[in-house]
Amino acid sequence: MEIFGGLFMINLSKKGMLLANEVVKLVIALIGISLLIYLLFSIYYTSSQDQKLNEAKDTIGRMKDIISRINSGAVSNEKITDISPPSWYLFSFIGTEKKPNSCAGENCLCICDKVIYDNTLWFKNRQLNECDSSGVCVVVKNLNKFNKFEINSPSDGGTNVQISKVGSNIEVKRI
Numbered sequence: 001m002e003i004f005g006g007l008f009m010i011n012l013s014k015k016g017m018l019l020a021n022e023v024v025k026l027v028i029a030l031i032g033i034s035l036l037i038y039l040l041f042s043i044y045y046t047s048s049q050d051q052k053l054n055e056a057k058d059t060i061g062r063m064k065d066i067i068s069r070i071n072s073g074a075v076s077n078e079k080i081t082d083i084s085p086p087s088w089y090l091f092s093f094i095g096t097e098k099k100p101n102s103c104a105g106e107n108c109l110c111i112c113d114k115v116i117y118d119n120t121l122w123f124k125n126r127q128l129n130e131c132d133s134s135g136v137c138v139v140v141k142n143l144n145k146f147n148k149f150e151i152n153s154p155s156d157g158g159t160n161v162q163i164s165k166v167g168s169n170i171e172v173k174r175i
Helices: 001-074 127-135
Strands: 077-080 089-093 108-112 136-139 161-166 170-175
Touching: 001 077, 001 108, 001 136, 001 161, 001 170, 089 170, 108 127
Parallel strands: none
Antiparallel strands: 077 161, 089 108, 108 136, 161 170
C-alpha cells in the first residue's frame, strides 16, 4: 500500500509540474497576443492621425488661398464648405495671447485636435503643443479673434466657414 501511495504521490507531482508548465505557456501566449493587439491598434491610430493631418493641411491651404484673394481685393468674402477633418477644431491665436511656435509670434489660424484639461495646474499650454506637433497653422496678420469651434463630419451636416474682410481685418465665422 505504501508503494502504491508513493507511486500515487510521484504521479501527482508529475501532474503538478505539467500543470505549471502549461500555465506558464498560457501566460506567455496571452502576453504575446496582447502585445500584437497593442501593435495593431498603434499602427491604425498613427495611420488615422496622418490622414487627419493631411486633411487639415488641405483645408488650411484652401483658407490661405481665400485669404490671399481677399487681401489682394479680388473678392470681399468667400465661403468654404465641408471643411475637414471632423472632430478637430478651428482656433484663432491673436494679439498678446500665447501662440503655437508654428505661428512665429504672429496672429494665426490653426486646425488641430482639442486638448482636454489645458491650462490647469499640471497641464500648461497643452493646446499650443498639440497645434505645434500635430496640427496645422497659417499666419494671418490682420485676423479677428473668434471662438474655437468643432469641425462636424459631413454626415452631421458638415461645417461651413465664411472668410471675409471687415475694415482692414480678416474675419472667419462659422455659417
